[in-house]
Amino acid sequence: MAIVETAIKLWNGWEMRVLVLLSLSLQVILIAFGSKRKSTTSTWINFIVWSAYLSADWVATVALGILARSLGSNAPNQNHSLQSFWAPFLLLHLGGPDTITAYSLEDNELWLRHFVGLVFEIGVAIYVLLRSWVDGDTTFSCIAIPVFIAGIIKYGERTYVLMSSSTKQFRTSSLDNLLRLYEDSGAEMFRADSFLLRVDSLFKRLKFLFADLLLDQNQRYLCNKLIRELEPRVAFEVVEYELGLLYDLLYTKARLVYSCFGIFFRCITCLASVSALVTFSIIIDEHEYSPVDRFVTYLLLVGAVVLEVYALLMLTSSDWLKLWLVVQKKCHLKRVRKGRRWSRSIAKCNLVSFCLQKEATKWIIVKKLLGIYEMLEKHQNVEWQQGIDDDLKCLIFHQLDRRTKELEDFDNTELSSKVLNYRGECVLNEMKLLDELKWSTVDVEFDESILLWHIATQLCYYDDIKTTDLYSLINEYSKISRCLSEYMLYLFVLRSKMLPKGIGEIRYRKACEEVFDFFKEKRDIQIEKAYQELLEGGPKLEELRSDESSILLKGRDLAKQLQNLNKRNRGRKEKWEMMNKVWVELLTYAAGHCGWKEHGRQLAKGGQLLTHVCLLMAHFGISGQYRDGQLSLRQLPKKKLLTWWERIKISHHRQP
Incomplete structure (x- = not known):
């Protein structure tokens, strides 16, 4: 019994430290391996990412709960003052890295559950900070505030991205961009004279196809012209690039990070982490606090800074940035070949x-x-x-090209269905x-x-x-x-x-x-x-x-x-x-x-040749998602679809 009691006391003294360090370690694993699963079929990497993804939220949540309990049940001491400073970092960990937000497509559908978790965990973190303040431990309160704000931003980003990647919201956002797609179609026919410009034009159509929306014959003709002018090897590179971007939309924070708001938020979180590290190293009294707790705190601070810097480096070297620079005519990149975007x-x-x-x-x-x-x-x-053998690529490409040329009437959906x-x-x-x-x-x-x-x-x-x-x-x-x-x-x-x-x-x-x-x-x-x-x-x-x-x-x-x-x-x-x-x-x-959802699931498992062939077929016009006739701009809505909040306001004003 004495051994058991000793073990329990030892664990009670170290459980918070172990959980916090474990939470940090899981974040390192996720940011290091989270995006690798799109370019590898390794069972071990997939298992590591799966284990870390499932464990990360649980560990951080349990650690926050134990921290709140310890502050509420024990008399305040210096160690509790320092450990309460760990709460914002746990909130930061719950936000997750930019490289992975969802392990599977089903995780995106559970965004509402993550929103409830966001509200609850923020409440616990606030309780920890306020309790520390009430107990008179205000030493680190000022440092904790910017980290706390960064944690809310990161967790909020994750919830927003999960919601945006859900089936319903993905379809809604695609419909919102329908008018812009048709307005730009004419210009895209002439400006898509480089690899990345073709990727940009075709990727816009891919998002509509993935949302199970229909496009008209003008869009079929445009996609066919953009893809058939390429060599087979280059056409498969275009498809690979597109599917890499689609993976980022479905499984990472790319939807938000590579936007003006995302860059602004990333600068805030980076500055918050750096300022917290500098301030802590200045005001910390090495004689008042446990060396172990000081070491853990420094690890959390340095870890937060390193992860933010790594995220910024990933941002500057991403496909999204290169694509944006070319589309905005900021640079003249012709080809982007480095790196694999699927397992090949x-x-x-x-x-x-x-x-x-x-x-x-x-x-x-x-x-x-x-x-x-x-x-x-x-x-x-x-x-x-x-x-993938080049002969196989050539055979697939030329056979699809030949089938579309054989169609007597390219605008006839029935004939296209026959080829399909x-x-x-x-x-x-x-x-x-x-x-x-x-x-x-x-x-x-x-x-x-x-x-x-x-x-x-x-x-x-x-x-x-x-x-x-x-x-x-x-x-x-x-x-x-x-x-x-x-x-x-x-x-x-x-x-x-x-x-x-x-x-x-x-x-x-x-x-x-x-x-x-x-x-x-x-x-x-x-x-x-x-x-x-x-x-x-x-x-x-x-x-x-x-x-x-x-x-x-x-x-x-x-x-x-x-x-x-x-x-x-x-x-x-x-x-x-x-x-x-x-x-x-x-x-x-x-x-x-094969449905697009199933193709999307395979993107997180190293990808499939079948998915690349499916997208290549769609670009050639061999798909059931092209409707007969043409859609004029007058048939399209001039504004975005109303959000649920706008509908509520309109219905409220209409009430007598």
């Missing part, structure tokens, strides 16, 4: 490789008990390819193979089509590379098909919400069962031999012939048909070029049918 990586999954992998039974039992077995099992088969819904049949029709291969594309559901073409692509590849002297040549032809087939399967298995709704999970499990049964006694077989055995078939595979829904058998039949093209005056190169284009159509179909 593609995840891959292979069906047969997943089914052949082995795992110790004891670990399976442990993972099932923890309820994480299925999640980890799927992730184990994921491989990451760094960088291509999922392989257009390419097959061009190659005069639609009648022969239609059963594997439009005659089946989209999720089944992905599985069939994934199996067939892998079988064709391993069958073609049997000839060693053609290995490098076949690999060059097939790299796009293999990459997209494994990427689409990754989306199918781990990002199913990004694909059209269906029974994909059921079909995937059925396909896995068929592979398990086929290789029941050969789990250690090499992947090349496994695909060769599948292609050759045998009694086990033919047993599935009676099952009309067999994914494995139909995938193998598709591969056989594709391989027969080699024997009908169609070389391997022509076959793989056709398959590459089919996969691009499957990719664009998936991209065009």
Whole structure:
């Protein structure tokens, strides 16, 4: 019991110090790693940011509560006088860094909860300061006031940004800028002669698209002209820049920080932190206060200054500042290439490789008990390819460009919708193979089509590379098909919400069962031999012939048909070029049918190629968000939409 009592006394003496230092440490983690998650797929970084984000508010709130309780229940002493000075810093921490306000889009919808927290925490901080004043501890009151003001500003900024990024407010603010968008459209056509000016013009349209608003055919024509004049590599850079800006709007304080008010507030908070540090170092009496408490206070002050200076440096080097300077004609930056604005990586999954992998039974039992077995099992088969191949970018860009050129009437939304819904049949029709291969594309559901073409692509590849002297040549032809087939399967298995709704999970499990049964006694077989055995078939595979829904058998039949093209005056190169284009159509179909909200969620997880393709399609005019006809300026409201407060005032004046 003596040990327990000693431990309790020790904790009571140190709990406030530990919590304050922990709160400061969490702020450092968030400002250092908060914005990195948009450019990395690292599980560890995402876990660290997630843990720090969830813990930061809780730690600061608990620390404020303990500080208020200690001042109310204990006799005043010098240590309490100094510790009461920590309250404004905890309020500052609750405001969070500029690099992250929301961990997920759902956090923006909870802005009202943060507003209530703002009112409550400010009240607690005021209580702490007033109680310290009443107890006669006025030594640090004057220093605490500017820090307290900075804390209110930071917390208020966070609440405002969360509200502004919520679905309803994002849509409302987009509607408020509708008139300006249409007024500037004509001038933008001629002034978008540089990389950043094109980014600015296209990003304005992206915000409308993300808000699920409709644009007219004039806007479709403008976006199409701005994007198709670029090289494929540059077009993807424009899209990457836009999505980086969208990430900042949704998950950081960019909406406010990169404005006149935001810069003004940042100067105030920076001056408040510096003035508090200087004043404290002058008036502090080193003999009256505990060395530990003085050390903690100095850490809080220095930490606040360092974080503010870091925020200012981030402000001066941001994409937003460069974009503003170019738009305002303050400088003549032509290109901005430095830095990654997404992970630039593609995840891959292979069906047969997943089914052949082995795992110790004891670990399976442990993972099932923890309820994480299925999640980890799927992730184990994921491989990451760094960088997007330029050939893939060119193929996607030119295929989209060609589809828009083929439209007989660009203003016809019905024809545009037809292009949006291509999922392989257009390419097959061009190659005069639609009648022969239609059963594997439009005659089946989209999720089944992905599985069939994934199996067939892998079988064709391993069958073609049997000839060693053609290995490098076949690999060059097939790299796009293999990459997209494994990427689409990754989306199918781990990002199913990004694909059209269906029974994909059921079909995937059925396909896995068929592979398990086929290789029941050969789990250690090499992947090349496994695909060769599948292609050759045998009694086990033919047993599935009676099952009309067999994914494995139909995938193998598709591969056989594709391989027969080699024997009908169609070389391997022509076959793989056709398959590459089919996969691009499957990719664009998936991209065009994924909601913007789901694309937005992926921005905080390193981004997805699918999102970049979706935005590129929208810029080409391949989107369901363009309406028929044109919208004249006379049809638009001349003023912004009334706010709720303006509506209240109008209704009040109308009452008799």
